[in-house]
Structure formats: C-alpha cells, structure tokens
Amino acid sequence: MLSTNPLVSALSTSMLASLGTMLGAIAVCASAKISSRHQSPLLGFSAGVMLAASFLSLLIPALNDAGRPSAPDSVSTMTIVAALLAGATAIALFERQLPAKSMREVSKSAVKLTTETSWLLVLAIGLHNIPEGIVVGIGFARDNVDAAYALGVAIGIQNIPEGVAIALAILASSNSRLLAFGVGTLSGLVEPVGAFLGCVAASISAAFVPWAMSFAAGVMLYVVSGTIIPASHSSASRVGSSLAVIAGIATMVLLEASYFPGQ
DSSP: OOOOOHHHHHHHHHHHHHHHHHHHHHHHHTSOOOOHHHHHHHHHHHHHHHHHHIIIIIIHHHHHHHHSTTSOTTOOHHHHHHHHHHHHHHHHHHHHTSOSSOTTOOOSSSOOOOHHHHHHHHHHHHHHHHHHHHHHHHHHHTTOHHHHHHHHHHHHHHHHHHHHHHHHHHHHHHOOHHHHHHHHHHHGGGHHHHHHHHHHHHTTOSTHHHHHHHHHHHHHHHHIIIIIHHHHTSSSOHHHHHHHHHHHHHHHHHHHHHHOTTO
C-alpha cells in the first residue's frame, strides 16, 4: 500500500529511482574485461548520455520554470544562465585544487581517466542527481502524486546509463570492479537527500530549484567537455567514439520523449 505521507512517499520513490545507477554499474561490472578499443566508444556513449541529461533533465526544465507566469521575480533567464556559469566555474576552481594531474591528462598508451578526474565525474553526476530528487520531493509535497511517481520511474530508467558512465570511469582509473560497483551504486543515493530537501523547499520556497538544476548542468557540462569527451577520443577510433556520443544523446532523447512527451 502506498504511503499518504508526502515525505515517506518522496523518500521511497527517490530511493527506488536511485537503484537505476546500481543496475548500470552491475551491467559494467558483470561484463567481460573491457579493452581500450571498446572503452573509447563506451566512454563516448556515457558522454552523450550526460550531455543530453544536462540539457533535457536540468537546463531546459530550469528555463521552463523561469518562463512560467507564476515564477518568482528572483527566477529569470539571466539568473538561470548565471547559475549555469557558476556551476562550471565552481568545478573549474575545484579542479585547480587537485594534485598532480590535470583534468585533460589522458594516458597515451590507453584510454584511461586519472583517478582525480574520475572522481570529478562522480561529483558531477551526484550533483545532477540532487535536483532530480528535489523535483520529486516538491511533487509529493504539493500533492502532484501521479506526476511525482511517473517522474520517479523516468529518473530511475535514466539513471541506468548514468550508472554505466560512473562505473566505466572508476573501472578505467582503478581497474577495480568492486569499487566501480560501489561508487556507481552510492552515487544514486543522493537522490533521497534531494527528495527530502524538495519536501522542505515546497513549504518554504521553490525558487532555488531552477537555480540548483542550472548549477548542476554547468558542473556536468564542464566535466563532460573537459574529461569524458577527450578521453573517449584519445584512441584511433575517433569515428566510433563520435558516433557513440550521438548514440548516447539519442538514447536520452528517446527516454525523455517516452516519459515526458508533453515537455
């Protein structure tokens, strides 16, 4: 029986949605050893997934919120753009504090992300998952129950390729399937935190939600352009990697069209 308590419903739905990243991590860890030849297009696919998620799941919804007549005066296109730039700037400043290796350093002998840049990817997707949880929490808190459940299902499905992206990055830098599985699973567990924040925000102000979504988009776009795409194109199979990026984008577009046809 479904709970009538908004907070309980938000937390349980977002928890189930977060399991999508675990399924993606399982898919990577259960597969045979991934050679550098196959790793390149897989990273390209992950980059496409994250690029599409940045726009379809974060930036465009934030802009839509800013364009609604009921939007607070503090939410406008300019503030959304400012949050986007702030997200990219924040992760760039964070990168500068990392020791030794630059975000763009890729092994010349194989497609390999550094340990530092792999964790930047985890941070980017984790930040991206928080606003998704917030939206679910707000939906339940405002009695948009059917829409909130549908959103939870869609997010869960969308989280599967994101779990693949994280597991691939950790596996590429550490060669540890256990670590890749663990990090891939844990990265999705920030969504219940976002759901809790969403329930709280609905009783105070939802104005910060589009800012948070745009900020997370800026973080993800910076990491994808600075880390994942260069790594996916560091081998000879650049055509395959480029096609894989497009395939990742197409996958997310199909998921978005299937579960949010009205947007």
